[in-house]
Amino acid sequence: AYAPWRSPLAISLYLLLTFLVLFVIFWQYRSRQRIIKHTHDEILQSQQQTELALNSSKSGVWEVDIAAHWIKQQRLKHELGYKTLPQKFNFDDFCALIHPDDKRKVLHDWHLFITQKNAQQWQVTYRLQHANGNWLWYHDIGKVIETNEQGYPTRLAGIYTNITEQRATAQQAAVLGEAFSQINDWLLILDSQLTPFSVNNSFAEAFSIQTIPAKLELKRFLAALGKKQYVDFINILKSLQPKQNWRGDAYIKTKINPSHPIHISITAVAKDSNVVSYYVVVISDLTEQKRAENELRYLANYDPLTKLPNRSLMYQKISHAIKDADTHASLVALLFIDLDKFKPVNDSFGHAVGDQLLCDITYRMNSMLDKNAIVGRQSGDEFLLLIKNLDSPQSLSNLVRSLTEELAKRVVINDFAINISASVGVALYPFDADTTDELIRNADIAMMHAKQSGRNGFKFFTEQMNNQITQKLLLENALKDAYKDDLFFNNYQPIVNNKSKKIKGVELLMRWQHQAELISPAVFIPIAEETGLIDVLTEQALTRALEDLAPLFKANPRFYLSLNLSPVHILKSNLTERLLLILNQHHIKPVQLRLEITENTLLDDKNKAAKQLQALRNAGFKLLLDDFGTGYSSLTYLSQFPIDVIKIDQSFVRNIGQDSNNESIIKTIHTLAENLDLYCIAEGVETIEQIRFLNSIGCDDLQGYYFAKPTTAEILISDAYIQALLEKLQTT
Template identity: 40%
Template sequence: MNLSLRKLSTKYALHFAAFLVAVILLIITLSGYLVFQRTNEMRTELVESFSAVHTSFDLIALHNSGNYLSNRLFNPLYNIDISTLNEELTQIQSWLQPDSLLILDTHRRVVTDGSIENPSYGQKVDIPDNLIPGSPVIVPTQDGDLLYFVIGYGDEIAGYARVETSDLGHKQLSNVLATEVAKAWQEFQEGFLLIAVASLGLVVIITTIISWRLSVSLSRPLSKMADAAEHYAAGNLEHRLIEDTSDELGRLAGSLNKMANDLDKAGRLLDRAQEMAAFGYWEWRPGKTDLVLSYGAYKTFGVDYQAFEPEVQNLLKYVVPEDQERVFAILQGRFKQPVSANFNIRRADGKSRTLFIRGEPEHHQEDGIVGFIGTIQDITEQQRSNEQLQQLANYDALTGLPNRNLFYERLNHTIKQARRRQSEFALLFLDLDRFKSINDALGHDVGDELLRHVGKRLKSIVRESDTLARMGGDEFTLIIEDLNEEFSPQKVAQNIIRTLTPAFKVDHRDLFITTSIGVALYPKDATETDALIKNADTAMYLAKEQGKAVFSFFTPELDHLAHERLALESDLRQALENDEFELHYQPQVDSDTNELIAIEALLRWRKDGELQSAEHFVPVLEETGLITRLTGSILQKACYALRQLEQGGVSGLRMCINLSAVQFQQPELLSLIDEAVSESGVTPQQLEMEITESTLLERDLSQLNAAELAARGIRLAIDDFGTGYSSLTYLKQFHVDALKIDRSFIRDLTNDIEDAQITTALLGLARSLKIDSIAEGVENEEQLKMLRSWHCDLIQGFLISRPLPFDELATWVSSAQKVKSVVDSSVSV
């Protein structure tokens, strides 16, 4: 262009210049007016378009966040798990960056605001009355928006949430954009005026070039920016402006590109959150066959969103046939009210999943229902977790049988059904005999395996219509409905006893177990749940008393006996308060020399001046644990009695003290023994503690106490030896000093060959282990002679002396030095 100007003469140049000045002034005036007017309109449109885009995406993000967070927060809020709620709120705040976030209970009181201090806890917060599950409500405020949504799952509502967001960032970004546009406009005006003044000396060609350059440099970029804003408003965030300049327009284009990147990133984060939660949303409009699906919805079905055509029929291909009609009805908006359903799919990768779909109509004031929108969520894992929780809550983990919880539920149902039908049914209460001894002797792993085998056998003989449950420990229950001749309570009980009789193969051992069964009938014996169970349990205890491996029906007399036992327990507690317990003492003598060696202290109860049978009250003391309250006084009285005998001139005696399993497991047992020894003045070597053979096997504390007694020099004797699961390893390991042969073997010693053989075997065992043998329950001379011939060390029984109060014992000791004189002076019972 400069070359063209040089070819013109000065004269024509001046004239042409003057002409051009007038023309340029006219052109600049007209074009300037048009350019200024259009540019100013485009500046306003640009700011307004940006604001509309940002506001639209904010509202969509808030609405979708409310639906997503409703399900995510349900479990921690439902279980009032504040710690998990606060962790969730921390993540939510990192996503949404709200001004505040409050979680409310169903009474609209603040549960947590995500902080440890939680200063708003318990405050009541107003929420919109039209708030319903799955329909978040956004309330515009002067400074932002308030998002309200229900936290729930299906029809279950756990509470509400209020999220307060500020439009400060939006305003700041809008202000920055407006400032940049205004600045560009100002610079444009200044540049335009400068160009207009300079153009007075330029030729028409330069004027044309300038006009073209202005169009390229300003109008086109602004038009492209407005076009980009429309793309963003339509959801096309992949559209980008070319940043080919570094001026204000270039920076403005960069700002718009950054805004699109930020919105795209926020969308990807939302898609990622939906993917993590296996959650997506969909939208359908009347008259269309395709759907609008979110990224999360594509991922839920396992399809590629770029290649998949989101038509309803294409989506239904992945739905199992039996659920297709129901899902199709929801996706086509056939409902005027919100609707939800579970359905199963086979994803594109072949995996079977369970989904939850929810849809609701979108209303317009004038046009009515204009579409249908909803959410789709993969609930497969949640469903599996619920099934596992149901299994854990209602079934025994060891045997797989219904547990106590499910048993009570089914028993209540059976009672209601029988009451309605006016029919009867039977409740059987089973307790395994001597299971505790097996568990203690062989370990809990063997015991658990045995229970599994018992559960399998019992399950194999009951009908599917009946309920077999494990109540806990070694107790089982069975509800028998539809009673008939074949399935009468008697025949079922007999069948159970027969089924459990054969040996169980556990850990390469043959184990034998029996069961005692109590039977209660509805409505004959009881019409309420607890009473029916209590009566069956009472009948079971009668069966145990009858010799085990039997069954017993409940009778009113049994109820009377149960009340008597409760009365006995009450009397025993009163006896403890009134110090009604005392000790009687029974001598133990050498079978060969007739020399008095030891004295056993036996607990007695004097009620209203009369002695009560030990067999009557001692088991109740042990079962209730009341026996532990007597441990200290028993030790004190026994040690003082031994000390008094020594002061009376009788020395070298041992005092044998019976301890039950619960007493031997007392943590304070050793300190009680040390205190009794110290205060009485006897030596530890003069004491012998008698325990049953299974006590050492029960707990580590028993074994620790046994070792500590041996370290103090206190003797340990095993009482009732031969009646339980004997363990030679424990006899050796814990330095047992004596075996007491149970009176059940001594009683029929002279006329029962098996008892005689067992007795000789036990005496031989004691000799081989070099420990003392003691025969209790010796009542006649013939028994004494046989025991002497078998080299039994010590003799105890009514042949020697009955248990005596201390005063009578002192007289007996002073007069009886030999067994012969004792036999002559004793009273046979």
């Protein structure tokens, strides 16, 4: 007999209990490890997003401790080439890197700043020395984050931006202006009395005269025309009306040539429409033009930059290769090569660097090919590669793979390190096409699929690709029919103020139902932009909205509608007039319409975008920068364009309470907006925790599913809906 605590049953129970305890401990350990890994991954992702936003705008963060006399920043190692220096080091050592011409002013302004009570923002532009001896321009913006008891700043944090390229661009513009003043065309400027007072160097040299205005005599200039032409010329000048232009050809005798064929252009310049202020006479020597006409014979078949066969000549060569393939029963391959993100290279480094890059790519491609391959330039950054007498598809795959790898290598041009890649589409004759046009088209289709797959790769043409293009064309046709039949409808999502507990406005969201299925705006909006329908669709949606929301506009003059603009709208010269016309028809003021733009809206033509946005601002519209922080140049846009409101992207709002770094980004955006006299609207608000955080930093304008999902106008203007929304506001 066993004692009860030593019986086999008791021992079995002991073992079972021990196993259960160990299993629970192991299960808790596994759960903690998963939570730690998940948190680490989220922190790493947020850090990568922040670094991408800063690096893409050539910016970074810095921090200064005035009391401890140190500065912490990343540019010393990553941008200035000081690999051995720590990120945190003595402030005096940092000042030693400042350009001598800038150091005195920087230190003087710095001393005034740190000895000023309640100082808020520090801003300075200066040069720092690179490890290789070059000087780089920086613009620093900082904010006091800690003060002592007396109110003097003790710690600062801010953002630095490398503006070396902007400075270089400004200097280049000055050089180009000087070069323009010395153009080869002969330039003569006459006042309203036909008295010459200015000529350029080319004119003075051609007629052997001084450029001092007091010594200029019109008859001496024009005697070379001959008596009859001189009289005709004077009569033409006197007959010109303000802002009118006249053009004509003539022959003239100069010191350079006894018989110049010339082209004369006269413009009557007027400050107003009634009186001519002066005449601008531009004389062009047609001798060079005739020489250029001879060169056109070459340009008709070859690209002048890369010296490659152009589109027309390549078409002939492809057609000839197809005929040879039919005769010898061989294969022909056509590669359609499109460079990835070539436009940013032109925008960032200039077209001269872009041209050099195209020449470098041409040289590298030709160096890889044999006599059976011909490279041609299809258009700006597109190339065609024709391969005759192809051995096998496998050898073609190896060649295409080697080609993409070669084009993805870094190139250094004028001290600029450029990383670029290519998307390649491949089509084979006779498998993929029967004619030259089909072969080019199918290679182009394959290239587009390669680009959509992530760029820097290649795709062989398949019939499925053709079907996808066909589906897109069908959707384009359906889109056009839907516009004609007015099948689009609007949804609206409220924008509320959590402090005043009021509904401030709504955002207009365009919707389309096709074949009993809602088509995503992410699908049909790009198609509408490509087909040129986006502007009329937007005007159609705006007209619907003003009719739908008329009771709300009438009841509350402060109520506004937020409308999204696409890049196509910004390129329309009459955008402001069209919007004002629609608003006037519905007796709505411009202040009641807010216009939302994204960073992509501003990329194509920054100068034109700036003028367009300023015209909208002058007309009374408020401008919102949507999806802030998700693009590449947000800080630059805030300084260059007349933005009134920043919309914090929902990707940041969604991680409130889960990611402290993400919350810091939101705080920084809100602080930046306050410093620029802007305010923020937070998108994608879905939880009470997000609302409390946004309230704590002073961001009171909110939009998201927590308050309301997008809905129809009928529901939106109903008393029950508005009352429910106001009651929900009171509970936050």
